[in-house]
Amino acid sequence: MMRAIPWQTGEICGPDSAKAITKAAQIERDIKKAKKPVLVIGSEALTQKHRKGTMVDYAIEFSKAAKIPIIATGNAIKAFLEKGFDEVSRMGAMELAFYLQDPEWTGPKGNGPFDLILVYGIPYYMQWTLLSAVMNFGDHMTAITLGRHYQPHAKWSFPNMKENRWHDELDEILKMVGGGK
Amino acid sequence: MKKRVRIKSDEATTGLGRFRGLEISIGELVDDDWDEPMGPTPMPGPTTLRSWDHKLLSRYQPSYMPYCQVCCLCTFGKCDLTGNKKGACGINMQAQQSRIVLAAANIGTSAHLAHARHLVDHLIDEYGPRAPLIQGPGTEIHAPITRLITGMRPRTLEDASAVLDYAESQLAHLLSATATGQEGHWMDFESKVFHAGMTDHLALEIGDLAQISTLDFPQADPEAPLVEAGFGNLDPEKATVLCIGHNIVPAAAVTDYITEKKLGNEIEVGGICCTAWDITRRDPNAKVVGPISWQLRFIRSGKADVIIVDEQCVRTNVVEEAQKVKAAVISTSDKAVMGLPDRSDDPVDEIIDDLVSGKIPGVYMSDHKKVGEIAAKVAIALKPKRKKKGILPSKAKIKKMAADCKKCMECVRACPNDQPVQEAVLAAQQGNFAPLEEIYHNCIGCARCESACPNDYLLHSWMVKAAEPSCDKEKFMVRTGRGAIQDTEIRRVGQPIVFGEIPGVIAHVGCANYPGGGEDVHHMMEEFASRRYIIVASGCAAMSAGQVLDEAGKSIYERRDGEFDAGMVVNVGSCVSNSHIAGAAIKIAAIFAKRNLRGNYEEIADYIYNRVGAVGISWGAMSQKAASIAAGFWRLGVPVIVGPHGSKYRRMLMGRADKEKDWLVWDARTGDRVSVAPGPEHLFYAAETVEECNVLTAKLCLRPNDTSKGRSIKLSHYIDVHEKYYGYFPDDVWTYIRRDSDIPITLKDKILGQMKENDWEERRIPDPTLLKRMIMSGGAD
Numbered sequence: 001m002m003r004a005i006p007w008q009t010g011e012i013c014g015p016d017s018a019k020a021i022t023k024a025a026q027i028e029r030d031i032k033k034a035k036k037p038v039l040v041i042g043s044e045a046l047t048q049k050h051r052k053g054t055m056v057d058y059a060i061e062f063s064k065a066a067k068i069p070i071i072a073t074g075n076a077i078k079a080f081l082e083k084g085f086d087e088v089s090r091m092g093a094m095e096l097a098f099y100l101q102d103p104e105w106t107g108p109k110g111n112g113p114f115d116l117i118l119v120y121g122i123p124y125y126m127q128w129t130l131l132s133a134v135m136n137f138g139d140h141m142t143a144i145t146l147g148r149h150y151q152p153h154a155k156w157s158f159p160n161m162k163e164n165r166w167h168d169e170l171d172e173i174l175k176m177v178g179g180g181k
Numbered sequence: 182m183k184k185r186v187r188i189k190s191d192e193a194t195t196g197l198g199r200f201r202g203l204e205i206s207i208g209e210l211v212d213d214d215w216d217e218p219m220g221p222t223p224m225p226g227p228t229t230l231r232s233w234d235h236k237l238l239s240r241y242q243p244s245y246m247p248y249c250q251v252c253c254l255c256t257f258g259k260c261d262l263t264g265n266k267k268g269a270c271g272i273n274m275q276a277q278q279s280r281i282v283l284a285a286a287n288i289g290t291s292a293h294l295a296h297a298r299h300l301v302d303h304l305i306d307e308y309g310p311r312a313p314l315i316q317g318p319g320t321e322i323h324a325p326i327t328r329l330i331t332g333m334r335p336r337t338l339e340d341a342s343a344v345l346d347y348a349e350s351q352l353a354h355l356l357s358a359t360a361t362g363q364e365g366h367w368m369d370f371e372s373k374v375f376h377a378g379m380t381d382h383l384a385l386e387i388g389d390l391a392q393i394s395t396l397d398f399p400q401a402d403p404e405a406p407l408v409e410a411g412f413g414n415l416d417p418e419k420a421t422v423l424c425i426g427h428n429i430v431p432a433a434a435v436t437d438y439i440t441e442k443k444l445g446n447e448i449e450v451g452g453i454c455c456t457a458w459d460i461t462r463r464d465p466n467a468k469v470v471g472p473i474s475w476q477l478r479f480i481r482s483g484k485a486d487v488i489i490v491d492e493q494c495v496r497t498n499v500v501e502e503a504q505k506v507k508a509a510v511i512s513t514s515d516k517a518v519m520g521l522p523d524r525s526d527d528p529v530d531e532i533i534d535d536l537v538s539g540k541i542p543g544v545y546m547s548d549h550k551k552v553g554e555i556a557a558k559v560a561i562a563l564k565p566k567r568k569k570k571g572i573l574p575s576k577a578k579i580k581k582m583a584a585d586c587k588k589c590m591e592c593v594r595a596c597p598n599d600q601p602v603q604e605a606v607l608a609a610q611q612g613n614f615a616p617l618e619e620i621y622h623n624c625i626g627c628a629r630c631e632s633a634c635p636n637d638y639l640l641h642s643w644m645v646k647a648a649e650p651s652c653d654k655e656k657f658m659v660r661t662g663r664g665a666i667q668d669t670e671i672r673r674v675g676q677p678i679v680f681g682e683i684p685g686v687i688a689h690v691g692c693a694n695y696p697g698g699g700e701d702v703h704h705m706m707e708e709f710a711s712r713r714y715i716i717v718a719s720g721c722a723a724m725s726a727g728q729v730l731d732e733a734g735k736s737i738y739e740r741r742d743g744e745f746d747a748g749m750v751v752n753v754g755s756c757v758s759n760s761h762i763a764g765a766a767i768k769i770a771a772i773f774a775k776r777n778l779r780g781n782y783e784e785i786a787d788y789i790y791n792r793v794g795a796v797g798i799s800w801g802a803m804s805q806k807a808a809s810i811a812a813g814f815w816r817l818g819v820p821v822i823v824g825p826h827g828s829k830y831r832r833m834l835m836g837r838a839d840k841e842k843d844w845l846v847w848d849a850r851t852g853d854r855v856s857v858a859p860g861p862e863h864l865f866y867a868a869e870t871v872e873e874c875n876v877l878t879a880k881l882c883l884r885p886n887d888t889s890k891g892r893s894i895k896l897s898h899y900i901d902v903h904e905k906y907y908g909y910f911p912d913d914v915w916t917y918i919r920r921d922s923d924i925p926i927t928l929k930d931k932i933l934g935q936m937k938e939n940d941w942e943e944r945r946i947p948d949p950t951l952l953k954r955m956i957m958s959g960g961a962d
């Protein structure tokens with residue numbers, strides 16, 4: 001198997017780096033065993049395409065299927081609300097990076113403390129720093145990134161996937177949590 | 182009368198123990214007839230203000246996001262610091278991160294301090310040690326930062342030099358704290374970061390004061406001239422000297438020479454980065470080319486015949502780039518010699534011959550007096566030879582070359598802004614240049630894409646070529662730096678600011694590492710200027726703001742005046758002029774509240790923190806200097822927002838809005854502990870998008886001391902921008918209501934509902950302070 005490498009070439013992290021998701025099934029165990037997962041969706045989800053919609057639509061479908069709350073960062077929340085979806089709260093990415101370090105933090109709506117974050121859509125380098133905070137100071141949590149590009153600070157990340165393949169895997173993951181019908 | 186100043190700092194007691202400060206002995210300062218009593222902390226040592234720092238740091242905890250998880254600073258290492266491991270020296274991950282933050286703040290401070298030192302020494306040579314320091318009319322409280330920190334009023338260049346002696350001693354201590362086996366706890370590293378920032382502001386103030394006093398800059402002038410900016414404003418018929426960096430001295434030698442020899446019809450001078458501000462402050466006929474990110478595109482356009490580099494933010498391969506367009510380089514700073522031969526002692530004519538013939542690519546000249554003549558003569562001689570030839574390839578050539586693209590994506594992976602370079606190259610293959618032009622507008626001009634390309638395509642040049650028609654049209658007017666804010670202006674706005682009726686002072690400062698182009702800065706400024714906030718600007722951000730023109734072709738500087746007042750846009754000047762922004766906040770305490778400044782740092786910072794709704798924004802913060810400037814604001818209690826790239830500073834200073842006990846203040850009137858709403862909620866924050874930055878800006882202007890009228894005005898803006906950019910009514914408004922009269926009247930029903938839902942209770946509006954000793958009936962910290 002090819003070694004996964006960071007998307008932005010200079011963003012080398014350290015001794016530990018994420019395991020590459022080559023098949024959706026690899027992350028099933030972590031997702032299923034999580035008691036309090038949360039989806040973290042950044043502002044780039046608004047413009048990232050998925051099938052006929054965007055990665056905002058994907059998040060909504062995912063959230064509904066898996067019954068996982070969403071925290072939208074940046075200004076992404078507006079897109080969710082405009083789609084009539086309101087199972088979403090808003091926090092800044094850097095606020096989240098800070099609050100997630102606290103094992104007792106119960107989340108913006110009290111449905112934490114989270115034990116799994118699934119994240120995508122924050123600008124690559126910023127998501128990189130958020131995940132670094134989680135990796136180094138939030139070890140009560142598992143982090144999985146569902147973005148197309150490799151994020152070494154997560155536990156699991158796609159390894160800079162070809163776009164079509166990524167969409168296929170995302171659909172598989174959606175199916176895994178009971179969606180995509 | 183003069184005396185030697187010896188200061189022994191107080192012992193400080195903190196949660197970490199009892200620490201003895203340093204004894205400081207510095208050069209000579211004028212012991213003047215100032216009747217203001219000396220405050221408790223003149224010339225603070227590295228630990229003198231530690232307890233103030235700890236107050237801030239316990240409310241705003243560092244949130245570390247390790248950018249690198251190993252340490253390689255000494256030969257014990259590399260040390261792996263992951264998973265609670267410690268380095269061979271015993272350091273842990275948090276301390277290591279804070280140590281790197283301190284290293285950055287030290288680097289930034291050293292750049293400003295060395296710049297100020299060079300200016301002051303040079304100006305003493307030129308004008309003598311007794312040349313007076315003058316900030317301008319209406320600035321009786323001149324040098325507010327120096328007064329606050331050192332307890333002295335610098336009157337002459339000689340005094341300025343003595344203030345720098347103190348600053349240099351502090352920097353040496355701070356730098357030493359980063360050595361292996363010195364400081365060990367994050368809290369103390371962070372306190373030293375603040376100390377570096379404070380020292381930085383001192384250097385900024387002295388540097389700008391010295392040049393304002395002697396070099397014919399606008400002096401606290403709200404009507405500082407409008408000057409021409411942009412690529413299109415440079416006359417291709419004239420020889421062009423481009424000055425890059427921050428130090429006016431060599432650039433001034435050129436403009437002076439042109440004026441003296443009446444060469445204005447033959448040559449023009451343009452600046453990039455802060456030198457652009459400082460040459461136009463001195464000579465409004467000079468041009469602002471643009472921010473730091475436009476360096477490469479301008480050099481490659483071939484418009485410059487001679488490139489003078491001074492210090493800071495200079496592209497370090499400037500000689501290589503200049504060679505490509507056959508422009509001559511003159512390096513003028515001992516900090517950025519760039520590998521060029523030192524020709525300072527050679528006859529001018531020989532140097533000119535060597536540069537014009539191309540025998541050497543450039544020279545290093547430590548003697549700035551000769552620079553004016555050499556630059557002017559070389560530019561005039563080179564112009565007909567070079568014919569302003571750039572290296573932008575023709576579109577036909579780009580199209581042909583692009584056919585060989587390997588589709589390897591290396592350009593995209595190298596791009597800090599994740600621009601779709603490969604896609605644009607493939608479009609160019611088909612003769613469609615629109616995508617390349619699009620990238621140009623989001624590009625920070627770093628050329629990393631080029632370095633990565635296996636085909637050695639000059640991709641940045643391709644973008645510039647694609648955007649050439651719009652570049653050539655790029656002409657806009659910017660108001661050059663005015664310098665300090667007048668006391669009279671402060672007198673007028675002090676009360677409405679402190680009471681909240683002018684909802685805030687927003688300063689856009691810093692570099693051009695924008696995530697999506699400089700227009701964003703204009704957008705943010707306009708959003709709040711139209712809401713009657715006072716907008717202050719400096720540095721590259723101030724240039725970018727001028728780029729966007731309205732339908733009548735007017736820039737924000739033509740639409741809005743330069744007074745320090747509601748709805749105005751106030752360009753203070755270059756990086757060193759950031760001191761006037763901090764200075765204005767300090768002067769509000771002195772003028773409006775009649776607080777003593779002299780050696781009284783904590784009290785004034787406490788005042789600013791609790792009362793002055795100021796926010797700094799550095800949307801394109803890139804440098805260590807931006808870090809040290811920000812650190813100076815943190816210690817003064819002014820929150821700073823940076824763009825998303827700022828997350829790479831690897832630590833934020835964050836408040837916990839959900840922890841009520843974090844937001845207790847003393848009520849100075851009664852001595853009670855009073856809980857206040859989180860304001861400002863964070864001290865250092867990287868926003869992901871412009872929209873997030875706007876909402877946070879409105880929120881961070883809230884202060885515990887707001888009057889009811891002020892609070893309701895600030896809340897109306899916060900709610901309005903929140904609804905505009907997030908699409909919903911903010912759910913934390915109720916936490917900011919202390920009594921009914923705080924409620925913005927038009928939103929009453931909604932807010933009352935929210936208050937009811939959350940079991941709101943009325944709260945008192947205290948006379949807020951973090952310092953127990955400020956309690957009127959007496960208290961000790």
Ligand code: SF4
Pocket residue numbers: 252253254255256257258259260267268269270271272361362
């Ligand atoms: S400074 Fe400390 S952590 Fe860094 S390499 Fe040396 S021993 Fe290791």
Ligand code: SF4
Pocket residue numbers: 595596597598599600602620623624625626627628629630631640641
């Ligand atoms: S020069 Fe522009 S497009 Fe190229 S890597 Fe830098 S920012 Fe990206």
Ligand code: SF4
Pocket residue numbers: 585586587588589590591592593602603606633634635636637638
């Ligand atoms: S790096 Fe060069 S060869 Fe590779 S995709 Fe980009 S332009 Fe093409």
